[in-house]
Amino acid sequence: AQKVTQAQTEISVVEKEDVTLDCVYETRDTTYYLFWYKQPPSGELVFLIRRNSFDEQNEISGRYSWNFQKSTSSFNFTITASQVVDSAVYFCALSEGSDSNYQLIWGAGTKLIIKP
Amino acid sequence: ETGVTQSPTHLIKTRGQQVTLRCSSQSGHNTVSWYQQALGQGPQFIFQYYREEENGRGNFPPRFSGLQFPNYSSELNVNALELDDSALYLCASSNRGGGYTFGSGTRLTVV
Numbered sequence: 306a307q308k309v310t311q312a313q314t315e316i317s318v319v320e321k322e323d324v325t326l327d328c329v330y331e332t333r334d335t336t337y338y339l340f341w342y343k344q345p346p347s348g349e350l351v352f353l354i355r356r357n358s359f360d361e362q363n364e365i366s367g368r369y370s371w372n373f374q375k376s377t378s379s380f381n382f383t384i385t386a387s388q389v390v391d392s393a394v395y396f397c398a399l400s401e402g403s404d405s406n407y408q409l410i411w412g413a414g415t416k417l418i419i420k421p
Numbered sequence: 422e423t424g425v426t427q428s429p430t431h432l433i434k435t436r437g438q439q440v441t442l443r444c445s446s447q448s449g450h451n452t453v454s455w456y457q458q459a460l461g462q463g464p465q466f467i468f469q470y471y472r473e474e475e476n477g478r479g480n481f482p483p484r485f486s487g488l489q490f491p492n493y494s495s496e497l498n499v500n501a502l503e504l505d506d507s508a509l510y511l512c513a514s515s516n517r518g519g520g521y522t523f524g525s526g527t528r529l530t531v532v
Contacts, residue, residue, distance in 0.1 A: 411463030
């Protein structure tokens with residue numbers, strides 16, 4: 306059965322520290338998509354990244370980077386030099402099959418607190 | 422380009438009542454998905470509509486129903502409300518091959 310696990314319920318760091326959010330997934334499909342979303346207190350889910358199962362290249366976007374490793378079924382997210390504005394709940398999600406817009410299976414989320 | 426708009430933003434209903442939540446999809450998007458997010462949890466897929474037809478359903482009872490209109494806007498209806506239906510209801514629109522755009526959600530409280 307498909308599943309997404311975010312073992313870290315809450316992480317608290319001081320501003321400018323680096324922080325990594327873990328995501329482990331389970332799927333029997335060979336074609337799938339992985340996502341990260343940010344949810345600030347306002348509630349809206351903000352898309353950060355989508356990665357398909359055939360692309361294991363790491364991604365860097367500014368202070369954000371993602372490490373996708375199929376061998377360990379992990380898709381971890383690192384924020385470098387964290388800022389207070391990064392405080393939010395972060396979700397990892399999985400979509401099976403070739404249609405990345407179909408049902409998303411979500412982890413429970415990691416609440417990230419950045420202290421000034 | 423307008424984003425996804427949901428209404429109302431907050432709602433309080435009594436157990437046993439019925440509720441209708443509304444979602445206007447982003448311009449150019451023909452697919453709408455609905456998710457339920459209980460407090461402190463990740464979203465759960467309710468169902469998806471593509472070109473006015475239901476295109477998949479999660480593990481929710483039949484009292485959760487939906488519609489999609491010709492302009493691709495959508496409604497989520499919940500009958501016989503239960504206390505456990507209290508949650509944030511999120512709507513997302515998309516196109517085939519593209520990504521989701523989420524609305525800010527409707528916070529439903531059942532008392």
